[in-house]
Amino acid sequence: MKRNSVPRVAAIHDLSGFGRASLTVVIPILSSMGVQVCPLPTAVLSSHSAFPNFHAVDLSKDLQPMIDHWKELDVDFDAIYSGYLGAASQVDTVVQFIQDFSQSDPLVVVDPVLGDNGKLYTAFNSEMVEKMKELVSSADVITPNLTEAAFLLNEKHKKDIELSELKEWVLRLGEMGPEKVIITSVPNGDSRNNSSVIAYNKIDHRFWRVGCDYIPAHYPGTGDAFASVIVGSLLQGDSLPIALDRAVQFISMGVRATFGHNHRPTEGILLEKVLPSLSAPVQISSYQLLD
Ligand code: PXL
Numbered sequence: 001m002k003r004n005s006v007p008r009v010a011a012i013h014d015l016s017g018f019g020r021a022s023l024t025v026v027i028p029i030l031s032s033m034g035v036q037v038c039p040l041p042t043a044v045l046s047s048h049s050a051f052p053n054f055h056a057v058d059l060s061k062d063l064q065p066m067i068d069h070w071k072e073l074d075v076d077f078d079a080i081y082s083g084y085l086g087a088a089s090q091v092d093t094v095v096q097f098i099q100d101f102s103q104s105d106p107l108v109v110v111d112p113v114l115g116d117n118g119k120l121y122t123a124f125n126s127e128m129v130e131k132m133k134e135l136v137s138s139a140d141v142i143t144p145n146l147t148e149a150a151f152l153l154n155e156k157h158k159k160d161i162e163l164s165e166l167k168e169w170v171l172r173l174g175e176m177g178p179e180k181v182i183i184t185s186v187p188n189g190d191s192r193n194n195s196s197v198i199a200y201n202k203i204d205h206r207f208w209r210v211g212c213d214y215i216p217a218h219y220p221g222t223g224d225a226f227a228s229v230i231v232g233s234l235l236q237g238d239s240l241p242i243a244l245d246r247a248v249q250f251i252s253m254g255v256r257a258t259f260g261h262n263h264r265p266t267e268g269i270l271l272e273k274v275l276p277s278l279s280a281p282v283q284i285s286s287y288q289l290l291d
Helices: 023-032 060-072 090-100 126-136 146-152 163-175 222-235 240-259 271-279
Strands: 008-012 015-018 036-039 043-047 056-058 079-082 107-110 180-187 195-201 206-212 288-290
Touching: 008 023, 008 090, 015 023, 023 036, 023 222, 023 271, 060 090, 079 090, 079 222, 090 126, 107 222, 126 146, 146 163, 146 180, 163 180, 163 195, 180 222, 195 240, 206 240, 222 240, 222 271, 240 271
Parallel strands: 008 036, 008 079, 015 043, 079 107
Antiparallel strands: 043 056, 180 195, 195 206, 206 288
């Protein structure tokens, strides 16, 4: 398979002007990891939706003409990576896009952005949840947080979830289609200040866990940053557990770089201070293989 000399990603996310989420996080992270980003913006917002009174422009009508132009240009992609969609109806366009650009066998990563802390984001409703289930079935890799995993499985959001139940959730998400399932923001029963990332690879039936000493939910956009590092790492040829390590380390460093400043958490982590770390190899590996 011919690959681009610089890996190229179609990034299907919104552009939020203020607050460090979606494309303003995806582009710098992937560029820093040596990946070319071609944004297909799903919506333009004045800020992400955790700020009150944001102004949003839905780009649903514009997606297909933009995709058609890419077809005319004969663009091919090493990865297709979707996140926050401007409307539930965009799922059909994205699924078709994945089919139409399948010739180069791109890695398809779907971050099923729906909500956090047990709640849907303000712009979303159950229609978005139902359509997102369809998009998940077209993915090779998905990266829901625990809230999104519960919505995708019609389960109640749980603050305390046993590992055995979580493994069952991960297997059920895998049955929906994706080869690799990564669930973030899983609380550790023993402490309120840390969480875990749990992952499963269908090909070798192995489960992985990486502990995090941060609570990502406090800073919007950390899910986008996490998934972007996973995309960059897998494109560089890293294994699933090394990709998890890189993503967790990057977010931890970002939270640490931010926490000591007098900074509104809604503005996101101070990404600009930690971007250079992405060009370094993984420092310490902390992943665990689960039985
Ligand atoms: O980080 C996910 C995200 C992306 N885009 C928009 C959002 C959010 C989360 O709040 O509001 C517009």
